[in-house]
Amino acid sequence: MAFHWQYVVFSRSFQIPHPDSFMNSFITRFGRTGIYKVLMFGNPSAIVTTPETCKRVLTDDDGFKPGWPISTVELIGMKSFVGISHGEHKRLRRLTASPVNGHEAFSESPRIMETLEREYTALNYGVRAMAINLPGFAYHRALKARKSLVAILQSIVDERRNQSKLGEKLGKKKDMMDQLLSVEDENGKKLKDGEIINIILLMYLNAGHESSGHTMMWATIFLQEHPEFLEKAKAEQEWIVKKRPPTQKGLNLKEIREMEYLNKVIDETLRVITFSLTVFREAQKDVNINGYTIPKGWKVLVWFRSVHLDPEIYPNPKEFNPSRWDNFTPKAGSFLPFGGGSSLCPGNDLAKLEIAIFLHHFLLNYRVERLNPKCLLMYLPHSRPKDNCLARLRKSSSSSM
Ligand code: HEM
Numbered sequence: 001m002a003f004h005w006q007y008v009v010f011s012r013s014f015q016i017p018h019p020d021s022f023m024n025s026f027i028t029r030f031g032r033t034g035i036y037k038v039l040m041f042g043n044p045s046a047i048v049t050t051p052e053t054c055k056r057v058l059t060d061d062d063g064f065k066p067g068w069p070i071s072t073v074e075l076i077g078m079k080s081f082v083g084i085s086h087g088e089h090k091r092l093r094r095l096t097a098s099p100v101n102g103h104e105a106f107s108e109s110p111r112i113m114e115t116l117e118r119e120y121t122a123l124n125y126g127v128r129a130m131a132i133n134l135p136g137f138a139y140h141r142a143l144k145a146r147k148s149l150v151a152i153l154q155s156i157v158d159e160r161r162n163q164s165k166l167g168e169k170l171g172k173k174k175d176m177m178d179q180l181l182s183v184e185d186e187n188g189k190k191l192k193d194g195e196i197i198n199i200i201l202l203m204y205l206n207a208g209h210e211s212s213g214h215t216m217m218w219a220t221i222f223l224q225e226h227p228e229f230l231e232k233a234k235a236e237q238e239w240i241v242k243k244r245p246p247t248q249k250g251l252n253l254k255e256i257r258e259m260e261y262l263n264k265v266i267d268e269t270l271r272v273i274t275f276s277l278t279v280f281r282e283a284q285k286d287v288n289i290n291g292y293t294i295p296k297g298w299k300v301l302v303w304f305r306s307v308h309l310d311p312e313i314y315p316n317p318k319e320f321n322p323s324r325w326d327n328f329t330p331k332a333g334s335f336l337p338f339g340g341g342s343s344l345c346p347g348n349d350l351a352k353l354e355i356a357i358f359l360h361h362f363l364l365n366y367r368v369e370r371l372n373p374k375c376l377l378m379y380l381p382h383s384r385p386k387d388n389c390l391a392r393l394r395k396s397s398s399s400s401m
Contacts, residue, residue: 019379023049023306035292038301041069045299047278048289049306051313051333056289057281057302058333058341061086066343067282067299071131075123075142086342091185092199093346116152119145120209128381153197157181176200211275212351214382216358217389219269220368222320229265229322234363236261241364256356264322266355270337272320273383277305279339304336367394 026036026047034050048054057064065086126142133140160177180196191199223230240255281300286293294300309317313334314324338345345351368391375385 020305020309023047023303033290033292035290040299040301041071043069043299044295045301046292046294047301047303049303050310051307051331053289054302054304054307054336055333055340057300058336058339058343060287061342063284063287064281064300065284067280069131069280069299071139072127072280074131075126075139075146090342092191092195093342094185116149119149123149124210124381150197153200154193157193157196207345208347208351210382211347212354214275214384215266215269215273215351216355216362217384218273219265219355219359220362221370221385221389222269222272223265223363224368224370226320229320230363233261233265233322233359237360237363240360251357251360256353256360259356259360261322262356262359263352264325265359266352267325267335267337268320268322271308271314271335272318274305274308274337275382276337276339277379277383278303279343302336302339304339307334307336310334365396367396368392369394 026049030036032050034048034053036047036049038045038047040047048057066089122138122141122145124142125138126140126145129138129142131139133143156177160181164178164181177196177200180191180199182190184190223233236259240251240258244255278301281302283294283296283298283300285296288294308314311317313330333340338348338351370385371390371392372385372387375387375390378384378386
């Protein structure tokens with residue numbers, strides 16, 4: 001049995017400039033078994049690291065359920081996707097998939113977004129921190145942020161319910177909150193306030209808030225560091241604008257679908273950065289994978305970062321090179337920026353759309369000049385330069401705005 005016990009100071013290895021030393025230590029000691037045994041967040045756990053083992057865990061709903069540490073569930077919410085049964089998860093996803101994928105998702109209230117910006121950041125720091133609920137600790141700040149986020153959202157739910165009672169919303173544009181208030185399942189059952197708050201605030205806005213923004217930031221950093229890729233991406237955007245009929249106002253979906261090179265830039269950024277370095281599951285029964293038994297009740301960490309940085313799948317894996325996607329379709333389980341199986345990120349299309357729109361305008365009109373280009377990186381809760389990518393933004397000389 002190639003499982004081995006190890007007490008893991010995982011957060012320590014992610015605070016130093018070599019975050020992969022954590023995983024490499026397993027490979028050096030136990031070989032490329034693709035499955036390792038650790039004690040993580042106080043739980044006996046297995047880490048899976050290859051396309052095959054990751055795919056197996058993500059797609060086996062009988063064998064595995066969401067298994068986030070209890071500290072995370074407390075922050076994200078018992079009634080969010082991470083804290084509910086499989087049946088309830090399926091129901092909530094069915095009810096919420098169309099509001100987030102439809103155009104209505106774009107009309108999320110700016111008031112919510114602006115007011116909550118600061119609290120989301122505090123919440124995110126807590127999600128991957130030690131669960132120490134004492135003043136001064138990230139987890140304590142995150143719990144406070146959660147409370148205030150819930151209170152703000154509850155007041156908005158109340159306001160919307162009153163508006164709809166008074167018929168004030170008639171004829172006005174409906175945003176995601178309105179969609180969720182009115183959506184019904186096949187038995188006519190509506191969502192409860194708590195469910196709506198968790199869905200909007202702690203899942204969709206939180207899940208979608210930092211992830212797309214970080215990916216945009218990294219794409220601009222990588223492009224700036226590689227002028228040859230930047231020029232190629234820019235030329236494609238200029239071509240899109242040039243062939244646009246004079247009657248058309250601004251970018252449309254058809255044009256976004258034509259951005260072949262930009263799509264490679266986005267996929268390559270998602271791969272190199274792997275915004276969600278891992279996701280958690282829990283074994284619901286003893287499950288055998290590659291000859292190893294994961295006992296019932298164990299946590300399983302699906303370690304996307306190892307898959308995306310595997311040199312056998314992506315030669316020179318740390319190198320940003322959008323051209324590696326020319327005539328290359330990754331085999332199942334080899335490209336998992338949005339996860340997979342029944343918890344596949346429901347915001348994946350929206351995220352790629354947002355990133356493409358941002359990069360379209362950025363490439364045509366702006367350049368960034370980083371103030372500390374050699375600044376060290378941090379890896380938790382997500383990869384980013386320690387100075388938050390402090391930069392001077394300039395209008396580019398050929399700006400089309
Ligand atoms: C670059 C951007 C994004 C990345 C890299 C990303 C990544 C992920 C990943 C890896 C998961 C799977 C979690 C798991 O298996 O446990 C996930 C789930 C989720 N994402 Fe995203 N995401 C992004 C953008 C978004 C956006 C824009 C939204 C919403 C508007 C969103 C909403 C969600 C939700 C609600 C879940 C939970 C799904 C479930 O448990 O069924 N994400 N995301």
